[in-house]
Amino acid sequence: MQLEVIGVGGAGCRIADAIRAAEPAGHSFLTDVFAFDTDESDLQRVVVPESHRHRYGRGTGLEDGDGLEGDFERGFEIGQVAADGLLEVLDRGTPSAADAFLVAVGLGGATGGGTAPALVAALQRQYDVPVYVLATLPADREFDPDADAAGTGPHAGTTARGDADAVPRPNAATNAITALDRLDGLANAIVVFDNEAWLQPGETVVDARDRCNRELATRVGAVFAGGGAGSGDVTAQNVVDAADINRILGNESAIVALGYGDQDADTGGSRFGLGLVSAEPDVDTGEAVSAIETVVRKGIRGKLTLECDPETAERGLLIVGGPPAWLNRRAIAEGRGTLEATVGENGVLGGDAPRPDGEAVFAAVVLADVESDRVAKLRAVAETAR
Numbered sequence: 603m604q605l606e607v608i609g610v611g612g613a614g615c616r617i618a619d620a621i622r623a624a625e626p627a628g629h630s631f632l633t634d635v636f637a638f639d640t641d642e643s644d645l646q647r648v649v650v651p652e653s654h655r656h657r658y659g660r661g662t663g664l665e666d667g668d669g670l671e672g673d674f675e676r677g678f679e680i681g682q683v684a685a686d687g688l689l690e691v692l693d694r695g696t697p698s699a700a701d702a703f704l705v706a707v708g709l710g711g712a713t714g715g716g717t718a719p720a721l722v723a724a725l726q727r728q729y730d731v732p733v734y735v736l737a738t739l740p741a742d743r744e745f746d747p748d749a750d751a752a753g754t755g756p757h758a759g760t761t762a763r764g765d766a767d768a769v770p771r772p773n774a775a776t777n778a779i780t781a782l783d784r785l786d787g788l789a790n791a792i793v794v795f796d797n798e799a800w801l802q803p804g805e806t807v808v809d810a811r812d813r814c815n816r817e818l819a820t821r822v823g824a825v826f827a828g829g830g831a832g833s834g835d836v837t838a839q840n841v842v843d844a845a846d847i848n849r850i851l852g853n854e855s856a857i858v859a860l861g862y863g864d865q866d867a868d869t870g871g872s873r874f875g876l877g878l879v880s881a882e883p884d885v886d887t888g889e890a891v892s893a894i895e896t897v898v899r900k901g902i903r904g905k906l907t908l909e910c911d912p913e914t915a916e917r918g919l920l921i922v923g924g925p926p927a928w929l930n931r932r933a934i935a936e937g938r939g940t941l942e943a944t945v946g947e948n949g950v951l952g953g954d955a956p957r958p959d960g961e962a963v964f965a966a967v968v969l970a971d972v973e974s975d976r977v978a979k980l981r982a983v984a985e986t987a988r
């Protein structure tokens with residue numbers, strides 16, 4: 603499928619960059635990638651080409667160098683004023699070619715989370731394709747001085763590298779929950795990445811963000827590049843298309859977690875003695891079956907972008923990809939059976955994604971409409987703060 607990614611705010615723009623960088627060679631799935639921010643200096647650090655970067659918020663009392671200081675309502679108002687103008691910026695690309703939009707934001711601040719509701723609503727009015735949101739949740743150590751056991755939380759004064767970006771965000775939980783509530787009913791679905799679960803003890807978001815963004819981008823690429831638009835002669839037996847993804851993600855602002863597992867695949871270079879790469883490496887069936895079992899298990903039971911019990915998901919999608927000779931049909935069907943046993947038979951779709959140049963077998967898993975203790979915890983923190 604063809605996806606248009608719009609990053610908004612600091613996190614959103616960095617994540618958009620990472621998704622662009624992770625686009626698999628020969629499997630383009632991105633129409634355009636845009637980066638929007640109220641902060642010019644952040645925007646200048648983005649890699650997205652200048653034509654696709656845009657600073658907004660001028661004329662709303664936000665002068666050069668001003669920040670929103672975590673004021674969500676201010677960000678929300680600026681978003682409402684700016685949304686139509688942001689849609690005009692999208693016309694620099696080919697938004698009509700997109701099968702869906704993905705608005706990427708980090709929740710916890712004022713810009714991305716504040717702007718997303720108005721931007722998503724404007725996209726929904728203007729285009730007849732799904733608008734998904736990709737949202738990070740803030741880590742406890744950003745708003746709770748006692749949260750990081752290793753004692754390098756923002757209030758401890760020992761944030762790694764002393765980076766100015768690693769400032770405490772006391773409103774982060776409230777801002778994140780307010781943003782989620784305002785996106786409810788607007789976004790087709792909200793794919794969530796919980797920073798709390800992906801930070802190591804003692805790390806700040808600034809320390810961890812490049813790693814986290816790469817991990818997230820790999821998952822987004824594996825799901826949305828799916829099996830379609832491949833290069834060469836190898837096409838998927840079971841292509842996951844835009845309609846399949848929409849069926850799984852739904853239209854009701856469901857919370858979505860992504861899972862992923864991969865394992866190196868010996869693509870035959872050395873196996874054939876002279877270092878010649880064979881077009882059809884001789885893969886042992888047992889090895890291929892075992893690799894697929896392993897990656898499917900990791901995809902469902904391993905670390906998810908949002909910790910949750912996979913059994914709570916209403917719908918699920920499994921894409922198994924890798925070098926074609928490794929894509930054992932029976933093992934892929936069994937993998938799908940495993941997901942069906944977890945999520946329930948009716949809500950599961952599956953497909954394969956041959957990657958002739960790939961060096962790993964992978965499974966990408968979508969768990970849609972999950973119940974999340976993490977969101978409930980942030981909600982409780984937000985309610986206490988009100």
Ligand SMILES: Nc1nc2c(ncn2[C@@H]2O[C@H](COP(=O)(O)OP(=O)(O)OP(=O)(O)O)[C@@H](O)[C@H]2O)c(=O)[nH]1
Nearest residue numbers: 611612613616672708709710711712713714740811
């Ligand atoms: N995964 C990830 N999370 C990030 C990154 N940068 C920031 N965050 C998270 O996103 C939240 C919001 O940060 P930003 O995106 O910088 O904030 P903003 O939307 O630009 O809003 P303001 O800075 O308040 O104007 C933070 O509280 C972090 O939890 C990033 O690069 N990757």
